[in-house]
Amino acid sequence: MNTYFVSQYLNVIELETSSLLFNGANGVMDEVSSALGNKLRVPRIPVDVSNMSESEIHYLKKRGHITSLSQEEEIATFTHIVKSLRHYEQERAKKQGYIMLLLSYNCNLDCYYCYQREIRRQNKKHNRTQVMSPTFVEEIFTQHFESFFPGVPYKNVRIVLYGGEPFLLQHSKTIKRILEFTRNTPFEVVSAITNGTQVDTMLDFFGPLPGQVNSVQISLDGTQEFHDHSRISASKKPTFHKIIENIHRLLDKKVRINLRINLSKENIYKLKELTDFLKEQDFLGHPLLYPYLHPIHIHYDQTDEDELLSIDKLSDYLLSSTISEYIRTPAIRKADRYRQLLSLQNGSTGLTMASFCMISTENYIIIDPHGDIYKCYEEAGREEYKLGEIRNRQIQWFKSELETYLSRDVSTIIPCSTCSVALACGGECAAQARAKYHNFFAAYCNNSKFMILDAIKHLYQEQVKDVHQDNMDINLPNL
Incomplete structure (x- = not known):
């Protein structure tokens, strides 16, 4: 009889009276007895199959939960799967494009955790407060577009306006030129990432039609009490009610809104109060508004790490609350991504996150007002990363840097090649890994495995249906 081992990529999740086998290499899920779950809990140990029928052994092997491969052979097989996924991912990416126009690093707010805060200080010190001009926008679209996205039709390219704060009055002429261009070409969507305090000065730019800004992301830092303490204007004025008023204005203009609620150790305990307020505003359940929770994170020592909320603490709190009925939590957002796994019948790969985000994907770029090109919005402005x-009027690529960015995936991040949730994670954020470990190919786990398995458990138990997917989450997972 063959010797079988527990798969390197098997996860055993405890349910109330049974166990859920979740294979992180192919994405399949099977509910089994707790006794069998306990037998398969430790990866790569030999499996006692003496009390199993041939059909049971065959089923567990077919589903990938047990294997006769050596550990080296199983890792090599996994690496081959990753490389195949990456090839497919990059070929698909070549058929589309994503361009983030960083209009300037200027902002009217002074949030203590902002990763651009030091960049603004240095720019001001060295008089580098440049704003992207309408002329430069014209150059990008008419002269460089084909070089950035060879063979990609306009309708497959997404434009995102970014800053600083994109809707400062000093940017209005540039935004007008961008929207004029998109009105006359078949761009499908123009989005923006904004603090929401200035959009009322440019409401004519917003709407559901071509040539308008169709969707935005706006953030709140919890209830008014906490928000007006942390998300304040540069002149120290509160912003909460202004943002709420502008959300109403944008919804009236039929603009889609991703409402991000930033969480800290302090404001998490007032989530119920914030939820009640958002209900009163008729935001929760609105077809154009997608509310979700996101812990504040830092990369560049903007604030003390002790002030941040851990994923464990967040999950523990949310398990004891009813917030997730109204606002998408981090675990449920991941479950939204994985819902196709429920329909997997065979051992085909249902997990496809060979890489984490835009930083390792073809045809995804950020251009700032100086003409510098970046792959990550959190690294923009740090010249060593361009x-x-x-x-x-000429593009110069730094090819070695570009090749490095495109080569980061879960087969080149050493800890990921043996991780049982790697294809549900993608190796997490490269910018955070580089900032914390000074290594672009380090894994930035940050308790991701805990949250992923929590998401899989939720997905299986709730059998999520008709989920409202966050349309920015795939490419901008930290926003």
Whole structure:
């Protein structure tokens, strides 16, 4: 009889009276007895199959939960799967495009945790407060577009306006030119990431039609009490009610809104109060508004890490609350992503996150007002991380840097190649890994496995149906 081992990529999740086998290499899920779950709990140990029928052994092997492969052979097989997924991912990416126009690093707010805060200080010190001009926008779209996205039709390219704060009055002429261009070409969506305090000065730019800003992300830092303490204007004025008023205005203009609620150790305990307030505003359940929770995170020592909320603490709190009935939690947002796993019948790969986000994907770029080109919105403005530049109407790519970015996936991040949730995670944030460990190919786990398995458990138990997917989450997972 063959010797079988527990798969390196098997996860055993406890249910009330049974166990859920979740295979992180192919995505299949099977509910089994707690006794069998306990037998398969430790990866790569030999499995006692003496009391199993041939059909049971065959089923567990077919589903990938047990294997006769050596550990080296199983890792090699997993690596081959990852490389195949990456090839498919990059070929698909070449058929579309994503361009984030960082209009300037200027902002009217002074949030203590902002990763651009030090960049603004340095820019001001060295008089680098440049704003992207309408002329430069014209150059990008008419001269460089084909170089950025060869063979990609306009309708497959997504434009995102970014800053700083994109809707400062000093950007209005540039935004107008961008929207004029999109009105006359078949761009499908123009989005923006905004603090929401200035949009009332440019409401004509917003709406559901071509040539308008169709969707935005806006953030709240909890209830008014906490928000007006942390998300304040540069002149120290409160912003909560202004943002709420502007959300109403945008909804009236039929603009889709991703409402991000930033969580800290302090404001998490007032989530119920905030939820009640958002209900009173008729935001929760609104077809154009997607509310979700996101812990504040730091990369560049903007604030003390002790002030941040851990994933464990967040999950423990949310398990004891009813918030998730109204607002998407981090675990449920992941469950939204994984819902196709419920329909997997065979051992085909249902998990496809060979990489984490836009930083490792073809045809995804950020251009700032200086003409510097980046792959990550959190690294923009840090010149050591740029991968190209536009100067004198010419694009210069730094090819070695670009190749490095595109080579990061769960087969090149050493801890990930043996991780049982790697294809549900993608190796997590490269920018955070580089900032914390000074290594682009380090894994930034941050308790991701805990949250992923929590999401899988939720998905299986609730059998999520008709989920409202966050349309920014795939490419901008930290926003």
